[in-house]
Amino acid sequence: MRFIVCFLMLSVFVFAEEPIRFNSHFPGGSLGKILALEKPDSFRCFIPGQYNEAGRNRQTSWFFFRIENVKDRDVTLIMTDYIGEYNLRLGAVPMKASIQPVCSEDGKTWKHIDTMIWDNEKKEAILRLHPKTDTLWIAHVPPYTHSRIFDFVREMDTSPYVRVEVFGETVQKRPLHLLTITDWNVDDTKKVHLFLMTRQHAWEAPTSFIGEGAVRFLISDNPQAVEIRRQAVVSFVPTLDPDGCESGGVRFNRNGYDLNRHWSHIDIRSKNDLQRMPEIFYALKMITSLHAQKPIDLLMSLHNQETGDCLMTAVDTEITKSMMRHFEIFLSENTFFDSTHPKMPIRFTIPEKADSIEALWNRHRIPVAILEIRVEQHPKLNRHTTSEDFINFGNGLIRSMFDTVKKP
Numbered sequence: 001m002r003f004i005v006c007f008l009m010l011s012v013f014v015f016a017e018e019p020i021r022f023n024s025h026f027p028g029g030s031l032g033k034i035l036a037l038e039k040p041d042s043f044r045c046f047i048p049g050q051y052n053e054a055g056r057n058r059q060t061s062w063f064f065f066r067i068e069n070v071k072d073r074d075v076t077l078i079m080t081d082y083i084g085e086y087n088l089r090l091g092a093v094p095m096k097a098s099i100q101p102v103c104s105e106d107g108k109t110w111k112h113i114d115t116m117i118w119d120n121e122k123k124e125a126i127l128r129l130h131p132k133t134d135t136l137w138i139a140h141v142p143p144y145t146h147s148r149i150f151d152f153v154r155e156m157d158t159s160p161y162v163r164v165e166v167f168g169e170t171v172q173k174r175p176l177h178l179l180t181i182t183d184w185n186v187d188d189t190k191k192v193h194l195f196l197m198t199r200q201h202a203w204e205a206p207t208s209f210i211g212e213g214a215v216r217f218l219i220s221d222n223p224q225a226v227e228i229r230r231q232a233v234v235s236f237v238p239t240l241d242p243d244g245c246e247s248g249g250v251r252f253n254r255n256g257y258d259l260n261r262h263w264s265h266i267d268i269r270s271k272n273d274l275q276r277m278p279e280i281f282y283a284l285k286m287i288t289s290l291h292a293q294k295p296i297d298l299l300m301s302l303h304n305q306e307t308g309d310c311l312m313t314a315v316d317t318e319i320t321k322s323m324m325r326h327f328e329i330f331l332s333e334n335t336f337f338d339s340t341h342p343k344m345p346i347r348f349t350i351p352e353k354a355d356s357i358e359a360l361w362n363r364h365r366i367p368v369a370i371l372e373i374r375v376e377q378h379p380k381l382n383r384h385t386t387s388e389d390f391i392n393f394g395n396g397l398i399r400s401m402f403d404t405v406k407k408p
């Protein structure tokens with residue numbers, strides 16, 4: 001009898017699997033409550049989301065975590081609590097069947113989880129996984145962490161064509177970077193001025209890949225890049241929300257302010273505005289000062305959304321409207337940008353109503369557009385977009401911006 005008991009204990013010791021562990025305590029990581037379900041190795045995972053300064057507009061388009069001890073196990077994760085609010089409209093769900101989350105065996109290379117099932121009634125994404133490695137990283141879209149942005153900025157600083165400066169700091173005192181790319185041996189007087197901003201919102205990591213692609217192209221030996229450097233000054237802000245990129249934020253700064261709102265009323269004489277939303281405060285100050293020295297011909301702020309690609313702008317003169325239409329044509333030729341599925345022609349906002357970065361037109365006559373790129377499966381590529389696709393997009397984007405405003 002004693003022998004049998006000992007044997008049973010030994011069996012448990014030998015055959016019991018280590019429990020699956022969840023971890024989101026790393027830069028950019030984000031995951032809420034986890035419930036173990038009755039079926040072995042099955043869990044319901046809650047997406048934390050982020051609220052704005054008034055406790056409204058909860059947005060849930062970011063999660064990033066890893067699971068450990070999972071090699072050769074059938075793991076089921078039910079991602080839940082997607083329902084939030086957008087522009088004060090309750091019930092916003094930034095997820096659907098045509099958006100597949102991504103996983104990675106090394107935390108660096110990502111692939112889409114093509115076995116995902118979207119339960120549209122419960123608004124839950126069911127991920128069935130059979131990892132080949134002991135650790136598997138999972139995220140809403142391929143992550144581009146704050147340390148990667150930092151490393152990229154440092155690397156670009158070694159290029160003779162790039163000048164890196166700090167134009168301000170965030171709520172948590174992280175530096176805000178501005179890169180200026182041009183051929184410094186050519187006088188700036190006759191150059192055009194292009195301005196590119198990515199990652200105003202922390203979850204929109206694909207825009208960071210686009211920004212990286214744009215700058216890598218600009219400093220390359222490609223003859224078109226050489227020509228652009230000779231004929232243009234390019235200003236580039238890699239992120240306006242380093243705090244969110246570091247801490248797994250979604251859309252708002254550490255005080256809850258949406259960094260693509262408040263542009264119509266923020267006051268650079270106001271101490272209160274500086275304390276609440278320093279990122280917008282410093283960006284506005286920097287952009288208007290640059291514009292006073294050398295007028296910005298075209299400013300693009302890149303964003304991601306669930307459905308469709310589109311361009312939004314508050315410019316309202318015939319010349320600037322026509323310029324935006326030309327830009328859209330160039331962009332559709334040079335990249336996978338596609339405003340026709342679903343049909344989303346340029347959205348012209350009423351200048352006085354624009355509260356996003358588009359307000360720079362109404363306030364300072366800077367021709368700004370917001371460029372939204374979808375994260376769902378892309379009809380022009382007939383598949384989900386990868387980080388490499390977005391890096392290539394950066395190349396086509398900068399050529400399109402230059403072709404739109406270049407001098408004859």
Ligand SMILES: [Zn+2]
Nearest residue numbers: 201204303304
């Ligand atoms: Zn955005």
